[in-house]
Amino acid sequence: MLxxxxxxxxxxxxxxxxxxxxxHTAEDLxxxxxxxxxxxxxxxxxxxxxxxxxxxxxxxxxxxxHPYRRALAEPPVIWREGTTRLLDYSAPGAAGTPVLVVPxxxxxxxxxxxxxxxxxxxxxxxxxxxxxxxxxxTPGPQEADFGLEDYVAGRLGRILDVVLAAAAPPVVVGYCMxxxxxxxxGVLRQADVRGLGxxxxxxxxxxxxxxxSRMLAGLRQPFEExxxxxxxxxxxxxxxxxxxxxxxxxxxxxxxFGQLSAGGAKARNFVALEDWLNDGVPxxxxxxxxxxFDWYVDNRPxxxxxxxxxxxxxxxxxxxxxxxxxxxxxxxxxPESALALxxxxxxxxxxxxxxxxxxxxxxxxxxxxxxAYIARWLVRLNQGRGR
Numbered sequence: 001m002l003x004x005x006x007x008x009x010x011x012x013x014x015x016x017x018x019x020x021x022x023x024h025t026a027e028d029l030x031x032x033x034x035x036x037x038x039x040x041x042x043x044x045x046x047x048x049x050x051x052x053x054x055x056x057x058x059x060x061x062x063x064x065x066h067p068y069r070r071a072l073a074e075p076p077v078i079w080r081e082g083t084t085r086l087l088d089y090s091a092p093g094a095a096g097t098p099v100l101v102v103p104x105x106x107x108x109x110x111x112x113x114x115x116x117x118x119x120x121x122x123x124x125x126x127x128x129x130x131x132x133x134x135x136x137x138t139p140g141p142q143e144a145d146f147g148l149e150d151y152v153a154g155r156l157g158r159i160l161d162v163v164l165a166a167a168a169p170p171v172v173v174g175y176c177m178x179x180x181x182x183x184x185x186g187v188l189r190q191a192d193v194r195g196l197g198x199x200x201x202x203x204x205x206x207x208x209x210x211x212x213s214r215m216l217a218g219l220r221q222p223f224e225e226x227x228x229x230x231x232x233x234x235x236x237x238x239x240x241x242x243x244x245x246x247x248x249x250x251x252x253x254x255x256x257f258g259q260l261s262a263g264g265a266k267a268r269n270f271v272a273l274e275d276w277l278n279d280g281v282p283x284x285x286x287x288x289x290x291x292x293f294d295w296y297v298d299n300r301p302x303x304x305x306x307x308x309x310x311x312x313x314x315x316x317x318x319x320x321x322x323x324x325x326x327x328x329x330x331x332x333x334x335p336e337s338a339l340a341l342x343x344x345x346x347x348x349x350x351x352x353x354x355x356x357x358x359x360x361x362x363x364x365x366x367x368x369x370x371x372a373y374i375a376r377w378l379v380r381l382n383q384g385r386g387r
Contacts, residue, residue, distance in 0.1 A: 001049025008042065056251045059258030066262060068271040072116065078132075079162045082142035086159050088166075089113075089121045089131040096128040097194070097382050098170035100163055102185075104177035105151065105287060106238055108279050109135040112175065114362045115272050123371040129378060130167055134159060134178075138281045144231065147286035152184040153309040160185065160192055171378060173197035175361060176333065177291070180301065183341075184308050187317045195321040195347075195381055197374055200357050202333040203315070203341030204302035205295050217297045223288075233288040235280040245331050273362055302340060315344035323377045324350040325360065325370060332357040 010016040011030060018026045033041060079086040087109075101121055103109040112133060113119040121131040134156070139146070146154075163170050171194045174182030179201025186193050206213055216223070226237060243250060253270075260267040283291065300306045306313045324342035326335050335352070342350035353360055353369050360370050 001046070001053060004045055004049060005042075008045065012038070052251065052255065055255045055258055059254030059256075062258050062262065063254065063271060063274060066267065066271045068268045068275075070110070070115070070272060070275065072110075072113065072119075075133075078166065079159060081155060081158065083137040083140040084143075084155050084159075085135040085137065086162060087121075087133045087135055089125045089133060091125050091128075094125065094128060094130050096130055097378055098130040098132065098163055098167035099124055099197075099378065100160065100170040100172045100182075101131055101133045102156065102172060102174040102178035102182045103134060103136065104175065105136055105181075105283060106177060106280060108137075108276060108281065109133055111273075111276050111358070111362055114276060115269070118269070118272075118362050118366060120361055120366070120371055123367060124375065124378075127375045129375070130170075132159075132163055132170070136281070139232070139284045143284055145286065146284050148181070148184070148290050149308045151287070152181050153188055156181060156185045157189060160189055164192060169194045171195045171197060171381065173199065173374070174201060175199040176201065176357070179341075183315065183318065184313045186320070187313050188309055188311060190318060190320065193320065196318065196323070196345075197377070198322065198324045198338075198341065199370075200327055200330055200333045200338060200360060201324065201341060202295075202301075202337040203344075204337045205299045206302060207336040207340055208334055210299075213297050213299065216292055220293065220297070223292060227285050227288050230282070232282045232284045233292075234282050238280060238283065239278075242332070269364075273358065276362075277358075302337075315341055315348070316346060319346045321381055322348040323374065324348060325374065326350055326352050327355045327357055327360045328352050329355060330357040330360075 007016055011026065012033065014030065016026075075087045075089045077085045078088045101112055103112060113121050116122070121133050124131040136151075143150075160170070160172075169192050172182045172186060174180065174197070176199070179198040180203075182196055182198065183201070186196050223233070227233060257267065257270050260270070294300045294306070298305075301313070304312065304314050311317075322342075322345045324338060324345070326338045326342065327333075328335055330338070339350065342348050351373060353373075355363060355365065355369065360366060
């Protein structure tokens with residue numbers, strides 16, 4: 001609302017510099033405004049801004065008061081170290097292909113088990129597979145000095161040993177940042193992994209544009225100071241970074257939510273997902289620096305310079321079957337970034353889905369368009385036709 005008020009006089013006199021693709025539309029609107037009383041339009045603009053803010057706040061209040069609470073029964077915990085747990089979603093007596101599911105370190109693992117009807121791991125279990133979900137949880141004292149190598153070569157390596165002892169070599173499926181961790185594990189322990197599934201996994205952090213990396217490079221000192229002050233990157237800082245990707249999106253989604261029937265399924269699904277979004281975890285210091293600066297600023301994965309446990313983690317080193325699922329409307333991981341990884345995997349294939357980053361695992365069409373596709377690929381992989 002404030003920026004609209006500030007821009008208005010500059011727009012009227014033609015001195016405001018619009019982005020090239022908006023220039024013609026803005027000029028047409030300016031000519032139309034010449035026929036409208038200036039004070040009347042200013043008051044109407046203020047009223048519309050206030051209306052949207054009030055609708056946004058009403059949506060937030062409706063969300064805060066909604067009765068939904070996640071109450072899914074938790075599966076058995078078969079391994080624990082520090083704050084990391086391994087959850088076994090296998091149905092009793094299941095003997096299907098084991099699937100080790102690796103989430104991001106930034107968000108809670110239960111986005112992959114959000115509700116009874118929107119659960120990737122429960123879907124796999126229902127199809128006869130043996131899904132194991134890594135739950136990183138909030139870092140504790142044992143994880144305070146961890147780097148990515150500790151998580152991949154250390155924690156994931158020991159988790160893989162547990163799965164091997166309980167079942168057989170698994171297919172490792174990673175979501176978002178978890179896909180990078182899964183690839184690292186696959187390269188370091190290729191003999192013990194049957195294949196990889198990579199969901200919305202970034203690789204070339206300068207694709208399609210290095211603009212984001214330049215922004216983070218310019219903010220390096222403030223981020224370093226925050227990491228030093230808090231011993232890592234707090235959840236609120238990470239949430240603010242995600243909010244900058246589409247600032248207006250937060251306002252729009254709560255306005256739309258406020259118009260839903262509070263007792264309907266759409267409202268419950270919104271609250272379930274929003275609860276997860278607001279239940280983030282911090283990054284410990286070394287991991288924060290590796291992700292922000294080694295990945296986003298220096299693009300070490302995309303340049304073939306990312307290393308773990310003395311090994312270069314490059315897609316060409318993993319030669320077993322791999323499926324990359326890439327959301328076409330992803331604002332967090334641009335499709336170009338994920339395609340750079342999919343195209344470099346010798347045994348890889350990719351499949352584009354008409355979804356966003358979170359919708360691909362927790363949206364209304366996730367079961368049909370993503371879960372089922374991965375399940376069919378796992379069946380073909382078991383039959384020796386996974387490529």
